Amino acid sequence: MQAAERAPITALRADPVLVRISGAFKHFPISGFGGLAVRAVDGVDLEIRRGETLGLVGESGCGKSTLARLVTALLPVTAGSIVFDGQDITRLRGTKLRRVRRKMQIIFQDPFASLDPRMTVGDILQEPLDNFSIGTVRERRKRVQELLRLVGLNPNFTNRYPHEFSGGQRQRIGIARALAVNPSFIVCDEAVSALDVSIAAQIINLLQDLQREFNLTYLFIAHDLAVVRHLSDRIAVMYLGKVVETADRNDIYDRPQHPYTKALLSSIPVPDPAVEKERAPINLKGEIPSPVNPPSGCRFHPRCPIARVPGVCSEVEPPLEPHGAKDQAAACHFAGQF
Amino acid sequence: MALPVAANIEDLSAWEVSEKQIGLWSDALQRFRRNRLAIAGAVLIAILVLIAFGSPLLVHLGILHDPIKQNVDYIESGPGQNGFSIGSDELGRDTLSRLMYGSQVSLAVGILVQAIILPIGLLVGLTAGYFGGRIDNLLMRFTDIWYAFPDLLFVLVVVSVFHPSLLTIFGAISLVNWVGLARLVRGQVLSIKEKEFVEAARSSGSSPAKLILKHLLPNSLGPIIVTLTFGIPNAIFLEAVLSFLGVGIQPPTPTWGQMVFDGYEAIYANPTSVVFPALAIGFTLLAFTFVGDGLRDALDPRMRR
Ligand SMILES: Nc1ncnc2c1ncn2[C@@H]1O[C@H](COP(=O)(O)OP(=O)(O)O)[C@@H](O)[C@H]1O
Numbered sequence: 327m328q329a330a331e332r333a334p335i336t337a338l339r340a341d342p343v344l345v346r347i348s349g350a351f352k353h354f355p356i357s358g359f360g361g362l363a364v365r366a367v368d369g370v371d372l373e374i375r376r377g378e379t380l381g382l383v384g385e386s387g388c389g390k391s392t393l394a395r396l397v398t399a400l401l402p403v404t405a406g407s408i409v410f411d412g413q414d415i416t417r418l419r420g421t422k423l424r425r426v427r428r429k430m431q432i433i434f435q436d437p438f439a440s441l442d443p444r445m446t447v448g449d450i451l452q453e454p455l456d457n458f459s460i461g462t463v464r465e466r467r468k469r470v471q472e473l474l475r476l477v478g479l480n481p482n483f484t485n486r487y488p489h490e491f492s493g494g495q496r497q498r499i500g501i502a503r504a505l506a507v508n509p510s511f512i513v514c515d516e517a518v519s520a521l522d523v524s525i526a527a528q529i530i531n532l533l534q535d536l537q538r539e540f541n542l543t544y545l546f547i548a549h550d551l552a553v554v555r556h557l558s559d560r561i562a563v564m565y566l567g568k569v570v571e572t573a574d575r576n577d578i579y580d581r582p583q584h585p586y587t588k589a590l591l592s593s594i595p596v597p598d599p600a601v602e603k604e605r606a607p608i609n610l611k612g613e614i615p616s617p618v619n620p621p622s623g624c625r626f627h628p629r630c631p632i633a634r635v636p637g638v639c640s641e642v643e644p645p646l647e648p649h650g651a652k653d654q655a656a657a658c659h660f661a662g663q664f
Numbered sequence: 665m666a667l668p669v670a671a672n673i674e675d676l677s678a679w680e681v682s683e684k685q686i687g688l689w690s691d692a693l694q695r696f697r698r699n700r701l702a703i704a705g706a707v708l709i710a711i712l713v714l715i716a717f718g719s720p721l722l723v724h725l726g727i728l729h730d731p732i733k734q735n736v737d738y739i740e741s742g743p744g745q746n747g748f749s750i751g752s753d754e755l756g757r758d759t760l761s762r763l764m765y766g767s768q769v770s771l772a773v774g775i776l777v778q779a780i781i782l783p784i785g786l787l788v789g790l791t792a793g794y795f796g797g798r799i800d801n802l803l804m805r806f807t808d809i810w811y812a813f814p815d816l817l818f819v820l821v822v823v824s825v826f827h828p829s830l831l832t833i834f835g836a837i838s839l840v841n842w843v844g845l846a847r848l849v850r851g852q853v854l855s856i857k858e859k860e861f862v863e864a865a866r867s868s869g870s871s872p873a874k875l876i877l878k879h880l881l882p883n884s885l886g887p888i889i890v891t892l893t894f895g896i897p898n899a900i901f902l903e904a905v906l907s908f909l910g911v912g913i914q915p916p917t918p919t920w921g922q923m924v925f926d927g928y929e930a931i932y933a934n935p936t937s938v939v940f941p942a943l944a945i946g947f948t949l950l951a952f953t954f955v956g957d958g959l960r961d962a963l964d965p966r967m968r969r
């Protein structure tokens with residue numbers, strides 16, 4: 327059984343892409359409003375390469391968490407496919423799905439909601455080991471202590487409850503749980519957004535150390551570009567259920583091609599006071615439109631500072647196409663022209 | 665299954681956690697203890713349980729009159745008369761003894777009904793909440809209809825159709841009460857299953873059975889206990905009303921509702937045989953309600969500092 331399954335995977339080892347999201351949609355129907363739906367993820371194509379950290383940014387409500395749940399098979403897609411390590415996971419169920427779950431894990435934003443308040447830390451960390459029958463019961467206990475040490479927590483606190491820990495410590499417990507099954511891919515859904523700056527920095531360092539140690543691939547989600555800057559290799563920017571720009575980290579910061587990316591960048595304070603004085607934040611007009619009924623054409627057009635309306639921007643939806651640097655793509659009719 | 669340990673992760677500040685360990689239940693117990701009314705209620709219930717179990721012994725020892733022994737010579741005695749400490753009823757039975765024995769039926773009804781509805785409410789609530797969709801719709805429409813029916817009317821109909829016995833009365837009261845529990849459990853499950861710790865458990869390979877038993881159920885336990893506690897006075901009251909209406913547990917078994925009904929006609933001549941059982945009902949209802957309140961506050965995680 328093992329050999330038969332392993333064959334195609336070894337053949338695909340050469341594939342630098344670990345996760346391939348193609349035409350992914352997730353619509354949440356609004357009950358009682360015949361046919362209407364929240365189009366949380368509305369046609370996303372994205373690749374996550376082995377060993378890299380892909381930063382995913384976008385304003386709150388643009389569909390980042392929903393995409394994270396699609397990628398980790400916690401939610402079924404409405405349409406499209408998600409291929410993980412050469413295997414389409416969108417239609418997996420039962421044992422096959424469980425086997426894939428072992429390779430990908432997720433860390434959540436809220437360190438208070440992500441740990442079961444009724445379980446001890448030891449039980450929380452042992453649950454994944456039990457689920458996959460990893461080692462003997464004794465070995466699992468030892469492993470739990472190793473995991474705690476690994477994330478910088480006292481290994482003797484296995485019989486403590488989550489409420490006895492601080493936010494940063496809880497987030498470490500969440501990381502330890504994700505590591506328990508030795509995954510190759512971890513989604514960090516705003517894993518540091520709820521933490522103080524100094525605690526967040528510690529957690530980011532921890533995540534980077536772990537990545538080096540265990541060859542992890544990260545999808546690192548944040549709602550602004552400042553956080554993802556130093557740990558991402560590549561960055562994808564999302565707006566209203568779609569990816570509007572992807573590029574290598576430096577290219578996105580130095581030469582953004584999409585006006586939305588540019589606006590996001592302009593709102594990051596710069597540490598150098600001279601540069602900071604020059605910084606002119608681009609204030610986007612109006613509110614984020616409802617994902618139930620996104621604007622026609624380019625869905626950014628009502629807020630875009632360079633939109634041509636009426637005209638191509640409000641009529642034709644721009645595809646995500648190569649623009650700017652190598653490996654950079656933007657969904658804009660006038661990419662880079664600002 | 666050795667795990668390489670990253671040596672460079674040495675962040676000792678993260679090791680500190682308060683010295684004293686705070687368990688979940690001991691924390692709740694502490695908060696319950698601070699609630700005076702709840703403690704008073706708990707004490708009263710303890711006394712009631714003692715009385716329920718102790719009365720037969722007292723009768724056996726000859727300290728207490730037999731609650732069903734009639735004495736036509738001494739009917740409607742006042743307190744202290746003819747050797748009846750708080751009087752006798754229209755058949756010359758000792759009011760104190762009947763009052764003490766009456767606690768047996770009330771406690772049994774209150775607690776057994778909860779024991780019957782617990783598995784039903786859990787099963788229906790967990791199924792509806794966890795699986796959602798069509799099963800949920802069906803179950804909830806069903807409980808809606810059930811809910812719309814007045815409790816007392818329903819119990820009266822059931823009890824009059826099937827002869828009033830212990831079984832039909834407990835059964836009928838359970839039938840009207842399980843719906844509330846099922847809805848509560850469903851609501852709990854619906855809100856908890858969206859929580860990130862349940863998603864995390866799912867992502868680490870936990871089966872639906874494990875999700876339900878290890879995460880959803882333990883996290884609904886507080887509200888379930890509270891609902892059951894509030895259900896006790898509710899059932900006691902329904903039974904008392906049934907007995908008062910003459911379709912409750914049949915004589916000569918002493919029940920408080922029946923005592924109020926029997927003494928009602930002679931309320932002016934012999935008030936004690938109405939007042940005491942009425943007070944017993946009132947205080948028992950209050951005791952359970954106070955305990956329920958105390959439990960709700962103690963078990964609510966939001967109350968934790
Ligand atoms: N389970 C759900 N049911 C209905 N709507 C949802 C659900 N989850 C998310 N949404 C909606 O989808 C949109 C995207 O949400 P989310 O993915 O959480 O965004 P983000 O993580 O970027 O803040 C929001 O409008 C949100 O209200």
Ligand code: SF4
Nearest residue numbers: 624627630639658659
């Ligand atoms: S396509 Fe038009 S509206 Fe959309 S981002 Fe580009 S310029 Fe702005």
Ligand SMILES: [Mg+2]
Nearest residue numbers: 390391392516
């Ligand atoms: Mg989110």
